[in-house]
Amino acid sequence: MPSPFEPPPIDPPPSGRYDLRVLLTRRGMAAGAVIGGVVVAMVAGFAWAGGFLTPGRLDQTRLIAGFEAANGAHPGFRRNHAKGVCLSGWFDSNGAAAALSKAQVFRPGRVAVFGRFALAGGMPRTADKPATVRSMALNFTLPDGEIWRSGMNDIPVFPVRDARGFYEQLVAATPDPKTGKPDPAALQAFLKRHPESVKATALIKAAPFSSGFADARYNGLDAFFFVNKAGVKTPVRWAMVPVDAFAPAAKTAPEDKNFLFAALTKRLAAGPAQWHLIITVGKPGDPTNDATLPWPADRQTIDAGVLTVAAVEAEAAGNCRDTNFDPTMLPAGIQPSDDPLLSARSAAYSVSFTRRAGEPKTPSAYQPPHGA
Amino acid sequence: MTPSFSPLSRLLHWLMAVLILAMLVIGIAMVSSLGHYRGLVAIHRPLGILILILAAIRLINRQFNPPPALPRAMPKLLQAAAQASHWVLYGLMFALPLVGWAMLSAAGNPIVLAGAWHLPPILAQNVALYAVLRPAHTVLAFCFFAVILTHLAAALLHALIFRDGVFASMTVRRSHSS
Ligand code: HEM
Ligand code: HEM
Numbered sequence: 205m206p207s208p209f210e211p212p213p214i215d216p217p218p219s220g221r222y223d224l225r226v227l228l229t230r231r232g233m234a235a236g237a238v239i240g241g242v243v244v245a246m247v248a249g250f251a252w253a254g255g256f257l258t259p260g261r262l263d264q265t266r267l268i269a270g271f272e273a274a275n276g277a278h279p280g281f282r283r284n285h286a287k288g289v290c291l292s293g294w295f296d297s298n299g300a301a302a303a304l305s306k307a308q309v310f311r312p313g314r315v316a317v318f319g320r321f322a323l324a325g326g327m328p329r330t331a332d333k334p335a336t337v338r339s340m341a342l343n344f345t346l347p348d349g350e351i352w353r354s355g356m357n358d359i360p361v362f363p364v365r366d367a368r369g370f371y372e373q374l375v376a377a378t379p380d381p382k383t384g385k386p387d388p389a390a391l392q393a394f395l396k397r398h399p400e401s402v403k404a405t406a407l408i409k410a411a412p413f414s415s416g417f418a419d420a421r422y423n424g425l426d427a428f429f430f431v432n433k434a435g436v437k438t439p440v441r442w443a444m445v446p447v448d449a450f451a452p453a454a455k456t457a458p459e460d461k462n463f464l465f466a467a468l469t470k471r472l473a474a475g476p477a478q479w480h481l482i483i484t485v486g487k488p489g490d491p492t493n494d495a496t497l498p499w500p501a502d503r504q505t506i507d508a509g510v511l512t513v514a515a516v517e518a519e520a521a522g523n524c525r526d527t528n529f530d531p532t533m534l535p536a537g538i539q540p541s542d543d544p545l546l547s548a549r550s551a552a553y554s555v556s557f558t559r560r561a562g563e564p565k566t567p568s569a570y571q572p573p574h575g576a
Numbered sequence: 577m578t579p580s581f582s583p584l585s586r587l588l589h590w591l592m593a594v595l596i597l598a599m600l601v602i603g604i605a606m607v608s609s610l611g612h613y614r615g616l617v618a619i620h621r622p623l624g625i626l627i628l629i630l631a632a633i634r635l636i637n638r639q640f641n642p643p644p645a646l647p648r649a650m651p652k653l654l655q656a657a658a659q660a661s662h663w664v665l666y667g668l669m670f671a672l673p674l675v676g677w678a679m680l681s682a683a684g685n686p687i688v689l690a691g692a693w694h695l696p697p698i699l700a701q702n703v704a705l706y707a708v709l710r711p712a713h714t715v716l717a718f719c720f721f722a723v724i725l726t727h728l729a730a731a732l733l734h735a736l737i738f739r740d741g742v743f744a745s746m747t748v749r750r751s752h753s754s
């Protein structure tokens with residue numbers, strides 16, 4: 205059987221072989237159609253894979269556009285957790301988590317840490333309020349150069365289960381251009397479609413807010429897997445639990461628009477603030493794919509060590525401002541779970557980071573006094 | 577008839593063709609997928625670095641196994657276009673992974689290949705530079721795809737229209753015709 209690509213060697217005159225007028229013959233047109241068909245099929249496949257054929261789909265670009273619509277344009281700032289300050293310190297591991305995770309960070313010893321305290325929300329100049337959700341984001345650089353990043357909030361569960369829920373909530377909370385306020389009916393409709401968010405919001409409301417950044421407990425919320433030397437995988441959640449005694453949040457907001465940040469600076473002037481890294485060990489059946497659900501309160505916990513925050517400084521070039529605290533940046537020994545929020549966060553933070561990286565910068569709202 | 581590429585050259589060509597096309601699809605798919613982003617990026621990084629290594633091996637192999645001459649009858653302009661396009665393809669085989677590596681360095685992000693295995697940054701952290709390199713990675717990737725499509729169309733033109741043995745020089749030839 206002759207191969208379709210290797211014709212019998214009846215050489216046409218050499219001058220004619222490369223004469224493209226052959227494309228006008230029947231044979232030429234048939235070949236041209238085959239070539240064109242292959243190219244068109246590949247372009248179509250590429251376009252399909254890239255989502256160009258389904259422009260209405262919720263992807264990371266659209267999700268970030270949702271933040272921008274809800275909060276307005278604030279070039280140079282994060283699309284969420286926009287108002288913040290950089291922190292620096294260290295983590296002293298006591299070795300207690302090493303049985304569950306082979307990550308270097310859990311061997312006994314100290315690693316340097318930098319990070320960021322922030323308010324949830326996409327407005328970089330918003331006024332601090334007693335019940336604003338606060339966050340702690342951390343970067344651990346391990347001795348072998350591996351990096352662990354984590355972003356944690358001071359709420360007990362996350363209000364939405366997945367990116368779709370987050371987006372719908374954002375859209376419902378976007379001010380109506382006519383009234384300048386979100387439409388209450390839209391929020392009601394959102395809650396009706398998302399009973400898991402109703403339950404989670406009730407848990408969040410029931411947990412009292414602390415008075416400041418230093419006495420807040422920051423929860424990782426998403427589940428992860430710890431993997432030890434033997435390869436055993438354990439579902440975990442983690443939290444930074446403050447050493448400072450809990451004081452309830454003020455009833456009304458003080459005059460100072462940055463009172464939460466100012467109080468933190470003042471607190472650190474009196475000495476470092478500390479948190480215990482508490483690992484909650486999940487049992488088979490505990491949901492790893494749903495951050496709206498708490499785990500049973502009786503789960504075993506491990507105190508893995510102490511985080512010391514020694515200082516804060518204003519966001520500036522090269523510090524926490526220019527860092528993407530993507531929760532899927534993990535060292536060997538910690539793996540992401542099947543929680544859909546993790547991939548969605550990684551994707552959305554990348555778009556937010558890329559946009560702000562290329563935008564002009566203006567000084568952050570809160571500037572701690574020098575030497576703080 | 578044009579003599580064939582060495583078996584190693586052909587192996588590298590087709591292995592890399594599959595990997596590069598897969599990389600383009602993975603790349604374009606991950607930046608518009610919330611659900612698959614994390615998993616796809618985790619494949620994208622090591623696969624991209626593998627392509628960089630294979631490209632270096634391929635370039636070295638090319639010194640030892642130079643490509644066969646194109647058919648003498650092929651018009652000089654066409655020959656020059658073929659050769660130029662091959663160098664553009666080589667350039668992109670190096671440029672894409674290097675820009676990928678460089679942009680993650682400039683972002684200050686970890687460049688994890690697998691487990692604890694990671695690459696050092698090749699640039700100091702500089703987000704303004706990241707803001708240039710990141711879109712450059714996209715533009716280069718689209719150029720790569722366009723050049724590959726042209727290259728593929730040209731290869732099929734050799735196979736179906738010119739029938740000059742150039743296509744077979746990169747594939748397999750029936751034994752008696754070599
Ligand atoms: C699909 C759900 C979520 C979306 C779309 C989302 C979106 C975002 C975005 C766009 C940023 C700014 C990123 C940057 O520019 O660097 C951000 C920051 C942050 N998010 Fe989320 N987020 C989600 C879920 C969560 C969850 C579950 C947590 C808590 C565990 C969380 C905690 C944080 C923290 C702590 C920051 C601030 C990090 C920093 O200070 O740089 N987020 N989020
Ligand atoms: C990802 C895609 C591809 C890349 C990067 C690529 C790259 C190259 C390069 C650099 C050469 C020059 C020879 C060398 O140094 O290895 C070449 C030759 C060749 N390629 Fe590809 N190629 C790709 C895909 C394809 C496809 C899909 C086809 C066929 C349908 C094809 C057919 C050929 C042929 C026939 C030659 C021989 C040309 C000659 O003799 O000069 N290639 N390719």
Ligand code: HEM
Nearest residue numbers: 554599600603604607621624625627672673676677714717
């Ligand atoms: C042959 C090699 C490569 C090809 C063909 C390729 C292709 C692509 C494509 C098509 C995209 C999507 C661009 C867009 O539409 O915006 C992309 C994004 C990306 N690539 Fe590559 N790439 C290569 C190598 C690498 C390497 C070696 C790395 C890192 C080590 C890398 C890291 C990335 C990252 C981080 C993104 C973007 C993720 C985001 O912004 O969310 N790439 N690449």
